[in-house]
Amino acid sequence: MTKALVDNKVTIMAGTDANVATVVPGFSIHDELQSLSKSGMTNSQTLYSATVEPSNWMKRNTGKVKVGYNSDLVLLSENPLENIKNTKTIEYVFFNKYMIDKTQIATILKSIADANNENRSIKIDEYQH
DSSP states (O other): OHHHHHHTTOOOOOOOOSOOTTOOTTTHHHHHHHHHHHTTOOHHHHHHHHTHHHHHHHTOSOSSOOTTSOOOEEEESSOTTTOGGGGGOEEEEEETTEEEEHHHHHHHHHHHHHHHHHHHTSOOGGGOO
8 A cells, every 4th residue: 555655646754643552752663664665665765754754744954964954863884775674773863963872872772771660660559549
């Protein structure tokens, strides 16, 4: 179905605005890009659907490396045009005027996982009625 939509010039945008318990923003996008690629979209079309198309729709200065655009982007160690799974090979993230590397990203993700795991150990029996 997705391939037919693309072939008929229907705009495809990756990403979800649904608050779904099993969909974790920042992680689920990689699976979605793989699904779009498997559906018959080229990797270039798939990346465009996650960058330029949403920016165009929201009328924002993002999604492109261009003068006057915000510097929100990722630097990858492998080419996602060759294999869409390479979107996971993140070396640096640039946002606003900031940059973080994969070591900082790992530290942030570990802190989140630790906090999540700590919260899971809280007994909720006293809060149930």
